[in-house]
Amino acid sequence: MEKPSISQRAKNAPPSPVRKLLPLADRTKKRGIKIYHINIGDPDFEVPEKILHTFKDLARTTKRIPYASSKGLKSTIQAWQKYYSCLGINLTENEILITAGAGEALVIVSAIVADPGDELIVFEPFYANYAAFANQASAKLVPVSLDKKNNYHLPNRLDIISKITPRTRAIYFTNPNNPTGTVFTKEEVQTVVQIAKEYNLFLVSDEAYHGMSFDGKKCVSALHVATKAEKQNIIIVDSVSKKLNVCGARIGAIISKNQSVCDAAFRFAQGRLSVASLEQQMVIPMLTDCLGYISWLTKEYQKRRDAFIISLEKELGIYINRPEGAFYTMVKLPVDDTEKFAKWLLTDFQDKNETVMVAPGAGFYATKGLGLDEIRVAYVLNEKDLARAAQLLGLAVKRYNSTKK
Amino acid sequence: MEKPSISQRAKNAPPSPVRKLLPLADRTKKRGIKIYHINIGDPDFEVPEKILHTFKDLARTTKRIPYASSKGLKSTIQAWQKYYSCLGINLTENEILITAGAGEALVIVSAIVADPGDELIVFEPFYANYAAFANQASAKLVPVSLDKKNNYHLPNRLDIISKITPRTRAIYFTNPNNPTGTVFTKEEVQTVVQIAKEYNLFLVSDEAYHGMSFDGKKCVSALHVATKAEKQNIIIVDSVSKKLNVCGARIGAIISKNQSVCDAAFRFAQGRLSVASLEQQMVIPMLTDCLGYISWLTKEYQKRRDAFIISLEKELGIYINRPEGAFYTMVKLPVDDTEKFAKWLLTDFQDKNETVMVAPGAGFYATKGLGLDEIRVAYVLNEKDLARAAQLLGLAVKRYNSTKK
Numbered sequence: 001m002e003k004p005s006i007s008q009r010a011k012n013a014p015p016s017p018v019r020k021l022l023p024l025a026d027r028t029k030k031r032g033i034k035i036y037h038i039n040i041g042d043p044d045f046e047v048p049e050k051i052l053h054t055f056k057d058l059a060r061t062t063k064r065i066p067y068a069s070s071k072g073l074k075s076t077i078q079a080w081q082k083y084y085s086c087l088g089i090n091l092t093e094n095e096i097l098i099t100a101g102a103g104e105a106l107v108i109v110s111a112i113v114a115d116p117g118d119e120l121i122v123f124e125p126f127y128a129n130y131a132a133f134a135n136q137a138s139a140k141l142v143p144v145s146l147d148k149k150n151n152y153h154l155p156n157r158l159d160i161i162s163k164i165t166p167r168t169r170a171i172y173f174t175n176p177n178n179p180t181g182t183v184f185t186k187e188e189v190q191t192v193v194q195i196a197k198e199y200n201l202f203l204v205s206d207e208a209y210h211g212m213s214f215d216g217k218k219c220v221s222a223l224h225v226a227t228k229a230e231k232q233n234i235i236i237v238d239s240v241s242k243k244l245n246v247c248g249a250r251i252g253a254i255i256s257k258n259q260s261v262c263d264a265a266f267r268f269a270q271g272r273l274s275v276a277s278l279e280q281q282m283v284i285p286m287l288t289d290c291l292g293y294i295s296w297l298t299k300e301y302q303k304r305r306d307a308f309i310i311s312l313e314k315e316l317g318i319y320i321n322r323p324e325g326a327f328y329t330m331v332k333l334p335v336d337d338t339e340k341f342a343k344w345l346l347t348d349f350q351d352k353n354e355t356v357m358v359a360p361g362a363g364f365y366a367t368k369g370l371g372l373d374e375i376r377v378a379y380v381l382n383e384k385d386l387a388r389a390a391q392l393l394g395l396a397v398k399r400y401n402s403t404k405k
Numbered sequence: 406m407e408k409p410s411i412s413q414r415a416k417n418a419p420p421s422p423v424r425k426l427l428p429l430a431d432r433t434k435k436r437g438i439k440i441y442h443i444n445i446g447d448p449d450f451e452v453p454e455k456i457l458h459t460f461k462d463l464a465r466t467t468k469r470i471p472y473a474s475s476k477g478l479k480s481t482i483q484a485w486q487k488y489y490s491c492l493g494i495n496l497t498e499n500e501i502l503i504t505a506g507a508g509e510a511l512v513i514v515s516a517i518v519a520d521p522g523d524e525l526i527v528f529e530p531f532y533a534n535y536a537a538f539a540n541q542a543s544a545k546l547v548p549v550s551l552d553k554k555n556n557y558h559l560p561n562r563l564d565i566i567s568k569i570t571p572r573t574r575a576i577y578f579t580n581p582n583n584p585t586g587t588v589f590t591k592e593e594v595q596t597v598v599q600i601a602k603e604y605n606l607f608l609v610s611d612e613a614y615h616g617m618s619f620d621g622k623k624c625v626s627a628l629h630v631a632t633k634a635e636k637q638n639i640i641i642v643d644s645v646s647k648k649l650n651v652c653g654a655r656i657g658a659i660i661s662k663n664q665s666v667c668d669a670a671f672r673f674a675q676g677r678l679s680v681a682s683l684e685q686q687m688v689i690p691m692l693t694d695c696l697g698y699i700s701w702l703t704k705e706y707q708k709r710r711d712a713f714i715i716s717l718e719k720e721l722g723i724y725i726n727r728p729e730g731a732f733y734t735m736v737k738l739p740v741d742d743t744e745k746f747a748k749w750l751l752t753d754f755q756d757k758n759e760t761v762m763v764a765p766g767a768g769f770y771a772t773k774g775l776g777l778d779e780i781r782v783a784y785v786l787n788e789k790d791l792a793r794a795a796q797l798l799g800l801a802v803k804r805y806n807s808t809k810k
Binding site for chain 2: 002003004005006007008009010011013014015016019020022040042044045046047052055056058059060062063064065066067068069070100101103104106107111112113114115116118129132133136138169170196200201202232233246247248249250258260261264266267268270271272273274275276277278279282
């Protein structure tokens with residue numbers, strides 16, 4: 001029986017390495033096995049009190065739930081404006097557009113910077129969904145490899161420039177970085193800003209983890225270092241998900257001082273009408289005054305990092321990279337194929353009815369063959385759970401390798 | 406100063422005819438002028454009590470707001486499943502994916518059915534945002550014109566088939582229709598289903614207004630009439646926005662019995678992570694048992710339609726098409742250019758400090774030159790406000806034409 005065929009880009013659409021094993025995990029849970037989720041950045045902290053309080057107020061007073069403006073509610077835009085002014089970055093309301101998380105922001109931004117066949121430079125390993133957004137826009141990711149030995153900091157300028165072709169339209173840059181936890185220095189941010197300017201490219205700066213850096217390292221926004229002219233090249237993608245610990249609220253933003261970008265974002269946004277009105281309202285008071293909270297939250301993650309890295313090194317007997325911010329790191333495991341291993345953890349492994357879930361590494365690379373022996377881990381659980389997750393991972397690696405012999 | 410250039414599709418992205426004048430309307434309101442909004446389908450009814458009740462429950466109990474599954478919360482999927490079973494359509498959970506409104510559903514579906522350069526057939530006038538979604542996917546809309554004299558029902562089969570080329574990938578079909586209010590008959594639905602099957606195309610059936618038909622007319626879903634084989638060609642796009650009167654909640658769905666479509670939708674959905682968790686939960690009890698509410702709501706709209714059409718005909722002195730469902734109709738105005746007229750309503754016209762806002766017609770057509778003397782109106786206000794809106798429109802047309810002489 002003939003069926004209509006889905007598009008080439010639909011066939012090519014990559015599954016998320018973080019989420020594609022979740023259906024398998026559901027079956028594991030049904031067998032009564034507890035899973036420690038270090039595969040996904042979905043922290044176990046409660047939502048900030050101020051957000052829950054606003055939520056209760058809304059529940060008491062709401063009678064209608066009309067569309068918001070396609071740009072976002074004026075007061076949500078103003079809350080982002082206030083947040084950025086606390087960072088020392090002045091924005092007008094017209095330079096901000098509210099999106100359904102950084103995810104939707106990147107879908108829209110990818111359509112704004114690239115036509116089909118255009119190229120987008122990414123630093124590899126990269127936030128895996130960039131591959132999804134590029135594919136959805138029928139554009140192509142061109143990877144610049146980062147060196148684990150250099151804690152995934154930028155290579156030299158020439159290594160980046162050598163990837164630029166006449167089809168290159170943008171550089172995608174995540175700072176602080178997911179999946180490596182790298183916090184790029186002021187000089188590194190300046191380097192990518194200057195390259196974007198020099199080669200007339202957009203710099204898509206994903207700053208969803210801004211403020212979340214450890215050991216006194218400073219987070220530098222692309223808008224902190226850019227000259228007035230360079231700012232025309234910059235598009236910031238942001239989200240409250242991690243900073244305010246409300247992943248499920250889906251409130252993000254596209255920020256740019258380039259009015260053509262803002263106008264185009266507004267027109268794309270009109271197609272999908274608006275972002276959930278209640279969730280936009282819910283985050284306003286908190287977003288307006290949140291640097292103290294982010295600072296507290298970051299200290300908690302630093303403690304978790306320290307505890308987790310030590311446990312992991314002990315259990316696995318290997319050196320683990322120290323992430324400088326966010327709450328992820330890439331780990332090279334002594335197994336043949338982390339995709340197989342990650343599935344095996346869910347289907348065949350358990351210790352006292354418990355197992356651990358990880359994100360296999362290959363999805364964070366565009367270069368074929370890279371990441372096959374790596375996983376990405378998120379240290380978003382409490383210290384006790386993280387210690388147990390590390391222990392399970394250590395046990396599992398030993399058992400996996402012995403069953404294969 | 407050289408700036409990076411936005412993509413061709415970003416340059417081409419059409420503004421929404423419904424929303425592009427809203428910034429102008431904000432300025433009008435600042436001048437102290439009240440605007441009757443018949444430009445947009447944002448009804449003045451309160452949200453159903455059951456939804457507000459669930460909202461209050463959530464506000465009382467929520468401590469964490471984690472990501473939902475990329476497919477949607479299991480219980481929200483089950484609520485859609487239940488809603489469809491009430492319509493006599495059996496779906497498995499795997500045939501449903503939750504989206505941020507029908508808008509996001511159409512962004513994803515357009516990327517699934519079309520590669521850049523592919524063609525999508527639409528019936529003209531069409532839901533204006535189809536032009537935005539096609540453009541975002543770098544695909545091309547190919548219009549089949551509907552005849553006002555035929556109350557915008559389908560033309561004969563050959564008129565549709567003649568538009569199919571080797572690049573055609575899908576037919577977009579809105580039933581009940583926005584912007585015309587047409588409710589297509591069972592035979593018409595069968596016609597488009599059969600054409601899709603015969604030419605191996607997808608039928609993207611936008612059924613956001615299903616159930617909202619007047620004068621005893623029956624709403625027929627594409628899945629009601631399709632054979633088992635034909636169902637493989639059908640993708641339903643749905644939303645709670647209008648049926649449950651919660652436009653701002655942004656909860657929609659992609660529904661298909663074609664597993665390749667569902668798999669691709671899931672992979673695209675993984676990129677943007679998830680849909681707002683609270684709003685997904687908020688609609689569950691209501692969606693599970695809502696046919697009675699939709700029936701009540703539809704009767705209210707029928708009363709509004711009757712009152713509005715009579716007022717409009719009286720004030721404008723012209724015949725107005727009787728919409729058969731939803732809450733829109735296209736109106737041909739005796740003015741030179743409805744785009745200019747719609748702006749003029751906001752910038753130059755007022756009667757007792759009041760004016761009316763309408764959506765200019767050209768944006769609902771792909772054929773250049775069509776719709777220039779039409780507007781789309783939404784009768785979503787109470788009867789008194791609708792009568793005043795009609796009166797203002799009548800006054801405005803007279804004054805606009807006299808100032809032009």
